[in-house]
Amino acid sequence: xxxxxxRLLELCSSPRTFSELKRxxxxxxxxxxxxxxxxxxxGYLQKTQEGYLxxxxxxxxxxxxxxxxxxxxxxxxxxxxxxxxxxxxxxxxSPKFWLSARSEDLGDYDVRVGLVLTFPELLLDEVRGSSKExxxx
Amino acid sequence: xxxxxxxxxxxxxRASFVEASMSKEGSLISTLRALNLDLGNLRVGVSASxxxxxxxxxxxxxxxxxxxxxxxxxxxxxxLTSRKLTIxxxxxxxxxxxxxxxxxxxxxxxxxxxxxxQGPLMHFRSRVINLDTGAEEAT
Numbered sequence: 159x160x161x162x163x164x165r166l167l168e169l170c171s172s173p174r175t176f177s178e179l180k181r182x183x184x185x186x187x188x189x190x191x192x193x194x195x196x197x198x199x200x201g202y203l204q205k206t207q208e209g210y211l212x213x214x215x216x217x218x219x220x221x222x223x224x225x226x227x228x229x230x231x232x233x234x235x236x237x238x239x240x241x242x243x244x245x246x247x248x249x250x251x252s253p254k255f256w257l258s259a260r261s262e263d264l265g266d267y268d269v270r271v272g273l274v275l276t277f278p279e280l281l282l283d284e285v286r287g288s289s290k291e292x293x294x295x
Numbered sequence: 296x297x298x299x300x301x302x303x304x305x306x307x308x309r310a311s312f313v314e315a316s317m318s319k320e321g322s323l324i325s326t327l328r329a330l331n332l333d334l335g336n337l338r339v340g341v342s343a344s345x346x347x348x349x350x351x352x353x354x355x356x357x358x359x360x361x362x363x364x365x366x367x368x369x370x371x372x373x374x375l376t377s378r379k380l381t382i383x384x385x386x387x388x389x390x391x392x393x394x395x396x397x398x399x400x401x402x403x404x405x406x407x408x409x410x411x412x413q414g415p416l417m418h419f420r421s422r423v424i425n426l427d428t429g430a431e432e433a434t
Contacts, residue, residue: 221428224393235427237378251350252357267296267317268325268353269372271404275329276357277368278400279390281407 160218166193172258173208223236298405309333313401323347352376363387378426385419
């Protein structure tokens with residue numbers, strides 16, 4: 159899979175319209191159409207009412223894990239198989255549906271703060287700049 | 296997101312410790328603890344963040360080696376939530392960090408948090424490795 163194809167699948171982990179994808183990938187109309195067609199032919203993307211969506215096969219191709227239980231397919235990463243199975247159990251018997259869920263991305267702050275705490279130079283210029291602005295040395 | 300420094304002190308001559316807590320809408324999200332060691336020709340920083348139940352979420356090891364006018368920096372970010380290891384390596388302008396500078400950065404960190412959206416290592420070369428497959432991921 160090329161980096162561009164991978165990016166497309168990652169973007170479509172929640173439904174994306176053609177215009178959204180065009181803006182995010184900066185591909186031309188024809189380039190994006192071609193890439194979407196290829197991904198659909200491989201079974202990695204599907205077109206839903208809400209937009210293009212990466213299929214469980216596509217998510218699996220990205221390296222995520224997949225389980226099938228009780229007629230539900232769950233593609234996951236960052237949770238245990240037991241938790242994924244519980245999701246299947248909860249959703250068993252539901253009519254045709256799709257669901258996209260992810261944790262709120264709060265962890266990125268952990269990384270940024272952690273880096274600054276171990277490497278304060280990353281913000282030193284800003285701190286010195288703000289001190290000068292306030293006339294503090 | 297609110298960040299508050301809950302503890303900051305020196306551990307002997309060449310080491311310092313900081314503890315910070317991050318909360319959102321009054322609820323604790325994570326606690327960060329960082330230890331910095333100055334080994335003379337090398338600086339080493341370790342930072343760990345834990346969730347409210349005390350489970351380790353992320354661990355960062357940063358090694359900084361001064362070289363001429365630059366610092367050679369390598370950060371290893373072990374993310375147990377997304378099960379990825381990010382290795383960021385690069386060179387940064389060498390700045391003299393006095394103890395009061397460190398204290399300023401720490402005290403102003405809560406206000407500077409919002410200006411850090413771009414990610415402080417964005418100009419560094421980085422590799423992301425999936426912990427489950429061992430494969431390098433596209434960044």
